[in-house]
Every structure is written in structure tokens, then in C-alpha cells.
Amino acid sequence: MMNIFEMQYENSIKKNGPLAQRMRPATLETFVGQEHIVGEGKILNRAIKADKLSSAIFYGPPGTGKTTLAKIIAENTNNNFTTLNAVTSGIKDIKDKISYAVDQLSMYNKRTILFIDEIHRFNKSQQDALLPYVENGTIILIGATTENPYFEVNPALISRSLVFEFKKITDDDIIKVLKKAAMDKENGYGAKNVKITEEAINHIVNNSNGDARKALSALELGVETTPETDGEIIIDISVAEECIQQKKLEYDKNGDSHYDTISAFIKSMRGSDPDAAVFWLAKMIKSGEDPKFIARRIIICASEDVGNADPRALEVAVNAFKAVEIIGFPEGRIILAQAVLYIACAPKSNASIIAIDRAMDAVEKNAVDVPLHLKDKHYSGAEKLGRGVSYKYPHDYEKFYVKQNYLPDTMRNSTFYQPKESGYESRIKKFLEYLKQ
């Protein structure tokens, strides 16, 4: 349950807010996807129904239902419900919420669910302030984050919470959400006679990246800007293309533009354009992006796009992460810039990501029995079973290399790693060729 002001605010959003807010499901039955979390018999489903909720962290991409699920929980349990947004709140707001929760418990014997959006944006001392009250059960914390909580949320809070990972919403489920919004007479466009072509729906779905808010906002823009023809509003492919584009410019302040900037930033590093890379870095710093968030993207880029063409890129990136953690802003900008420029100017190879993705695919598609000669023989009786028997020890051979199969028998000679003729990796390539001569 929410307090009276929060309820009034919610109701007014429900009536007047954007389509995505108006269509926010209020019950588990209308909530799509995330079966692994809320499906029948799953722990959260049971906890909600039994009103026995413990603190939780909801982790996953935007628009996948983290806030929605927290609100459903609020509606369906007997606790108070109140919210904080970690981007806009400070320690005073946290203390106010705590004292509200303490009053509620002592006066009415009611616990309070505190939903904190973007909890990773709280610093350590802000997160620490919550701890004793989470620990003694005054507060049931539900923290939502798009960032991996094991890196970003205080381990003490994590260990007192259940972590639930939200997945991107599937295409079929997004279609359901869109069709429902088009037909819903009360909160959607059911009264407007909206027709969406199959092609338009597919286009919106394909460009929503599993984000229901993004899909609904595109539909909203389409309907609100398309005049009626013969009593119908027709959303065809050209309208859909416009809407999913324009939405990026007009709608999202923190949401899409944040992700678009990161995307431009990473693409500039990958594209070996140091000027553009440092420009997007500056934009992220100016818009208040967390330095550790930026540093993590740099680390990923160092491995994904530079890889073994210059193995030092990963070292530089990891060290930049550690350094900004110690230094913070404003000087942290120099450290980040150094790493970004290093990576933008380094030789490039995506051989590592290709290799691991191919290998993961192969693991899914093949039997993965370890060949007999590679099996562990360090236990009695292993040799009788033929384990490890015909294994050849490479150091006993010329060049410290011997030709031998290391893959499951069904996959002999599969190739996952194809070193590129780039930077240090070209030396790796030559070396492998020399071994195999």
C-alpha cells in the first residue's frame, strides 16, 4: 500500500501519463514474461502470494518490468510502499524514508517496502545508511538496477537480498503488450480505432531491443501524430520507422540518449577515432555519468575490440577502472581519457569474442564428452579405465608442441580462434603456423 499522496500521484499518472505508464500492469496475471522469476511456483511468486517478501535486487535492462513488478508487489501485499530514485535523492531523503518506516512499524506494526530505482547510483555511505534497517526488517528493500549488482551494490546489501535477473522481453511478449495497448479502451487506444500493420509491429518490435517502454512510446508517438483517415488511424511501416527514430530524440532524457551516447562512444573507440571517442567521453562526463560505469565499458571494449592485437589495452583499461575508483572526478576524467585514447589508437581484433561465441554455440549444439586421453588420471583405477593413457606431454617434443586432439571426438579439427593480422595478434598467428608446420 502507498501513502495517500503517492496514491493520488499514481492515479493521476495512470490517467494522464505517457502510454507506457498508463499501460503498466497492476497484477501478476497481466505482467508478461519473466516467468523464471514470477512464474507459478517460483520463489517471488510464492513470496508475493504469501505476503512474505524479503529484500530484493531487481537487475536487468530498461523497460523489462522492474518498477512494474515492485508496484505489483506493493499492491498485493500488506506492507507500506514508498519510493526513492537514487539519481535525484540524497542522504536526507534516505533518512526521511527510514524515519517514516520506523514510525509505521512502531505505530501501526507495518513494515515498509522501499523501492529504490537505479540503486547503483547511491554511493557506499548512502547504501550503508539503509543496512541496519534492512537487517532488522523495518524496511523491505527492493533495489532496481540496470548494472550488474555484484559490482555496483554494496556486498552487505546484496547478502541480505535475493537478486533477480530480469531478461529482455521477448518479441512475442512485446507484440502482446503493443496489441493490448492498441485495443485497451480505458488506458490505451481502444477508443480510437487504431490499425497497425504487421510490418509496422515487427519494425517496432525489432527496434525495441526487448524494452516494452520503448515499444509503447513508439506506438504512442505514432498514434498521437497520425491524422485519422476514414475514421481510422493507420500505423504503417513508414510511421513506425519515423516513430522509433524520433522517439530517441524527443522522449528520453536519461534513458535512450544515455544508451545512444555509450553506443557512439564504444563505436568510436572500435572505429579507431580518438577524437570522437574523447568527445563522447566528455559528453558522458558532462551528463553526470558514473566514472565506474564508463570505465567498465572501456574494459569491455579493450577486450572485445582490441583483444590480443594489443593485450596491454586490457591492462590499461582495468588500471583506469581502479584508478578512477580511488581518484573520482574531476581528475578521473584524465585517467578515463588516457585509457580511451589508448584503446581508440590501438590495433584492433575481435578474434576473442568471435572465438568464445563460436565455442559457446558449439557447446550448445554438440555432445561435449572429454576424450579419453585428456581425462584425469590422478585416482586409483583411472588407468584401468583407459583415462589419460595415451596422452602426449607436449614438453617432451620438439618445439614443445605435439599434434594431438584436444576437442571432443565429434568435433575434431573445429576452429574457433582465427587470429587476425593485427598488432601482436599477427605474431600469435605466425607462431601458431610455425608450430603446426
Ligand SMILES: Nc1ncnc2c1ncn2[C@@H]1O[C@H](COP(=O)(O)OP(=O)(O)OP(=O)(O)O)[C@@H](O)[C@H]1O
Ligand atoms: N513485464 C512487463 N509486462 C507488461 N508490461 C511491461 C513489462 N515490463 C515493462 N512493461 C511496460 O513498460 C513500462 C516500463 O516498465 P518498467 O518501468 O517496469 O521498466 P523498468 O524495468 O523498471 O525500467 P527502467 O530500468 O528503465 O526503470 C511499464 O509501464 C509497462 O507499460
